[in-house]
Amino acid sequence: MPYPLAKLAYGLRRRLADLATPTERYNLQIAAGNPSICPPKLQLIQQTVKHPWFSRKNGTISVTDDFWAWTSQDVMPLSFGRDSLISCNQDFNLQYLNHKDLSSEIFDNFLYHPTGIELQDCCVSKQFLETLQKKLQINQVIYFTIEENTNNSYTPNFTDLLTFWPHLRIVEFLRCEMSKNWIDEILQFPEHKLMALLIISAKNQFVQFQFNHFLKFLKAQPQGFTITFYVSDDAGKLASYFVRLKQYLDQNLVKGDLPKRHEIFTFVDIIYATSERCSWYYLPSKTDVV
Numbered sequence: 181m182p183y184p185l186a187k188l189a190y191g192l193r194r195r196l197a198d199l200a201t202p203t204e205r206y207n208l209q210i211a212a213g214n215p216s217i218c219p220p221k222l223q224l225i226q227q228t229v230k231h232p233w234f235s236r237k238n239g240t241i242s243v244t245d246d247f248w249a250w251t252s253q254d255v256m257p258l259s260f261g262r263d264s265l266i267s268c269n270q271d272f273n274l275q276y277l278n279h280k281d282l283s284s285e286i287f288d289n290f291l292y293h294p295t296g297i298e299l300q301d302c303c304v305s306k307q308f309l310e311t312l313q314k315k316l317q318i319n320q321v322i323y324f325t326i327e328e329n330t331n332n333s334y335t336p337n338f339t340d341l342l343t344f345w346p347h348l349r350i351v352e353f354l355r356c357e358m359s360k361n362w363i364d365e366i367l368q369f370p371e372h373k374l375m376a377l378l379i380i381s382a383k384n385q386f387v388q389f390q391f392n393h394f395l396k397f398l399k400a401q402p403q404g405f406t407i408t409f410y411v412s413d414d415a416g417k418l419a420s421y422f423v424r425l426k427q428y429l430d431q432n433l434v435k436g437d438l439p440k441r442h443e444i445f446t447f448v449d450i451i452y453a454t455s456e457r458c459s460w461y462y463l464p465s466k467t468d469v470v
Contacts, residue, residue, distance in 0.1 A: 201289075209223060230271065232244070232258075232273065234287075236277055241281055243286060265291055266291070274297075275300045275301055278303035279311050287316060303330045306334065309344055310344065313344040321347070324348055326354065326356055338365035339365045342369045349375045350375065351376075380410045382412050383412065399446075405447070409449070446462060448462065449461075
């Protein structure tokens with residue numbers, strides 16, 4: 181049964197303020213509707229950063245406010261005090277981290293309301309994702325990117341992603357393995373909000389799918405849904421598969437440039453082996469004639 185914190189004795193509320201992290205103090209103030217809930221420390225937001233980039237280098241986790249910080253050796257990390265609170269309201273980026281790293285005190289100084297999450301070269305696991313969602317209270321994200329997962333014992337999958345973040349609209353798998361059952365995983369969430377998938381794979385990462393099952397998947401998606409495959413295969417080991425896929429799509433979808441009223445079509449973009457686009461296809465709208 182919840183207890184009204186405002187009724188606690190002053191000494192207890194002051195002790196609560198001492199024990200709480202900056203994020204916890206701020207959330208208590210919001211929940212109570214009264215900044216005096218945590219005397220004598222009024223927790224304020226000192227600054228807002230749009231693209232915090234958390235990265236571990238040489239055993240130390242630091243954060244910058246530069247989205248492209250990972251490309252430069254000269255970017256200085258953010259500097260803030262023990263009781264500082266920084267708001268994050270757009271992208272949330274993690275690099276070279278594992279689930280234990282998420283327990284670092286550096287995360288206690290941030291208030292998270294990001295629209296998107298990007299994981300680059302992280303040791304991704306279900307525990308990692310669950311910690312992101314629960315401990316850091318990152319809930320209302322609409323796009324999610326996983327680039328080069330370093331955990332060989334875990335395959336990122338849509339069951340976990342759509343369970344933890346049911347409002348996702350855009351998902352990107354960049355040069356990392358993905359579940360062989362990705363189509364069925366999405367189909368088990370008929371009320372999902374996904375509108376775009378980007379899958380960039382090397383030949384050994386690409387998951388071959390049954391063509392009829394893929395068409396069933398496309399027909400189950402909302403109007404305006406887009407899926408893009410970019411598959412590199414210098415040795416041509418997947419060439420015969422993509423020839424057959426192209427033949428199948430030629431027979432079952434409409435090939436050509438994206439229609440002007442693209443929001444009423446389901447769209448497939450395939451780029452295979454070279455920098456040249458292999459094919460654009462779209463599924464005609466149920467209410468429109470192509």
